[in-house]
Amino acid sequence: MSKLAAWSPHALAVLRIMTALLFIEHGSMKLFHFPAAQPGAPDPLPLLLLAAAIIEVVGGALVAMGFLTRFAAFICSGEIAVGYFLLHAPKSFWPALNQGDAAILFSFIFFYLIFAGPGAWSLDAVLRRSSSLPQ
Numbered sequence: 001m002s003k004l005a006a007w008s009p010h011a012l013a014v015l016r017i018m019t020a021l022l023f024i025e026h027g028s029m030k031l032f033h034f035p036a037a038q039p040g041a042p043d044p045l046p047l048l049l050l051a052a053a054i055i056e057v058v059g060g061a062l063v064a065m066g067f068l069t070r071f072a073a074f075i076c077s078g079e080i081a082v083g084y085f086l087l088h089a090p091k092s093f094w095p096a097l098n099q100g101d102a103a104i105l106f107s108f109i110f111f112y113l114i115f116a117g118p119g120a121w122s123l124d125a126v127l128r129r130s131s132s133l134p135q
Contacts, residue, residue, distance in 0.1 A: 012119030013066070019109045020064035023076060027056025048086075055079045063113065066122020070114050077110035 029038040030045060030053035041049060055075060062072035080103050088100025095101040118124045 009120040012116055013121040015109065016066065016069070016113055016118055017064050017121075019106065019113075020060045020062075023056050023080075023106060024060035024064065027053045027060060031057060052079055052083055063110070063118075066118035066124050069118035069122060069124050073110040073113035077107050077114065080110070081107045 025035070026038070028034045029036060030041055030049060037043070045053065056079070059072045059076040059079070062068050063076060084100045084103040084107065088095070088098040088103055091098035091100075095104055
């Protein structure tokens with residue numbers, strides 16, 4: 001078991017990076033219609049959806065790079081939780097029926113990252129190491 005535990009920071013980094021890249025994809029679908037337009041999203045975007053898309057792209061990029069990870073994850077977790085309750089929950093109580101299961105997972109993974117931190121391969125770790133070096 002200890003051999004697996006040694007890889008924990010790297011597994012956390014993979015979870016952080018993949019979650020953030022998928023989150024960026026949702027924002028880029030709203031903002032840039034890439035890789036396709038967000039199904040059901042009006043064009044032009046209302047202010048609330050525009051703000052959500054910006055948070056998804058910028059916050060997702062920060063989390064992917066592991067820069068200001070805990071702060072960015074806090075904002076992303078809250079944004080997607082609000083999105084779930086505004087857009088998905090009114091359709092049905094059950095996430096599988098209201099198509100909000102991805103939103104719930106995003107919110108809880110970002111919530112976990114607030115406490116777990118970025119793991120390996122992050123700018124936060126690089127900056128922490130460089131600031132602890134003797135001058």
